[in-house]
Amino acid sequence: MPKKPAATGRTTTARAARSAGARTDDAPTATKESKSARTRARILDAAANVLSRRGFAGTRLSEVAEQAELQAPAIYYYFPSREDLIEEVMWVGIAEMRAQLEERLGELDDGTPPMEKIMVAVESHLRHALEISDYATASIRNAGQLPDALRKRQLAEEVKYGEVWRRLLTDAVREGDLNPELDLYVAHMLVIGALSWAVEWWSPRRGSVDLIVANAQDFVRAGLRGHDAAAGSTETGAAEAG
Amino acid sequence: MPKKPAATGRTTTARAARSAGARTDDAPTATKESKSARTRARILDAAANVLSRRGFAGTRLSEVAEQAELQAPAIYYYFPSREDLIEEVMWVGIAEMRAQLEERLGELDDGTPPMEKIMVAVESHLRHALEISDYATASIRNAGQLPDALRKRQLAEEVKYGEVWRRLLTDAVREGDLNPELDLYVAHMLVIGALSWAVEWWSPRRGSVDLIVANAQDFVRAGLRGHDAAAGSTETGAAEAG
DNA sequence: TCGATTATCTAATGCAGATTCACATCAAGG
């Protein structure tokens, strides 16, 4: 009966090490558990990748195993079940997203205007989704197809991430930077949608991430602010009968 | 050996029937869209619904059958295989979307300014996705997870739908209605993303579709137009082909 | 080198779900 490694691994799944890319190895003692941890991380990474491409139901342990360069049953040494593995990917996906966002926001000057913070958030979201992480893609693409049981933690993280955004938006409102005709929640979702959708169409051939970021920032800033004229001429003959 | 009904039938739902031209039989029994056709449509509708909720790999024929109120093997009387069934759903999804958009655009005055046409497109997309059709939701959510073999037709339709939008956007550019800093393709995708994402978060509890439409229109219009003070450095045209 | 703990493999097991097959049922006409 072998002792399994950190079953419900939460933070620091050694993938933090990979993505942050900060250290090769700093603690001598860390090296020992590092092999096990690294295998676990390899599996998790592979799962994220497969999940992002195949979807929840389409994620086969055999494919995960192949990509992690081991045999499928070995996965059970690190995760109690397929569902647990997937759950962790989904959860880590958004958690990292929020972590990165808060880090970026933390680096800003106290006096930074709300709209500028939103621009930072736009960049953070896009870069994370496009450059860094299959986790984010997996998380974004599969949120809608996950059985409720698996969704809990992810949902909680999603809420937290949403709250950060929400705060930015309300700050912007207070500053008068937001088109007053916009419903805050709807606006929030429109922005997140514009950004999240990028994982569906972007590829390096579509232009540099920098280009995408710049465009998205322009688009979101203007969209949120609204045109001066927007206050008056909103009616498009479409939704007048509220 | 019973004679199967129109194999590659497109006359599926009443709605679909009107949208595209048939390419197979209709000469002998021109007016026979009765029970058989309706059963087929029921299956297709059920498949669209299941597909939109479960994803490609998660779509079980048993669930489709249950929703269509028949037994799973009966599906094979109308569709050669699970994949064919799914393929048709995906394909019809976007085809209808485009059909509706072109219909709406066709109703407009010749002199309608480009930006207003875009507003109509925004409304059309949202209403179709939110109100009318599981097909659209299924199509949107699963485009990224479909095996290439199944993707072909859908992709073709997607391109056509994209071309309609593209035309609207280039017209707006000609009119000087678009922020010149925006890359056309990226802007297009940002808009589609903001709209498509609605299927992930909207529910009647989030507000009326009218509200969503109005907000989206404001957001998109302002976002595309850009605001007057948008000055800076850009090398638009980086990804300007396609 | 030995044994113990850790890590991983190969060969079952068992189920779920697509597809097939061999009959039912049903509607309409003779």
Place this chain on the structure above:
DNA sequence: CCTTGATGTGAATCTGCATTAGATAATCGA
């Protein structure tokens, strides 16, 4: 009624895949 084709069914295959069991390898402290 009885035939015939259109529809549909229930039970039987066949396969893919998660999960388990039972070894074997690798690592390491002594």
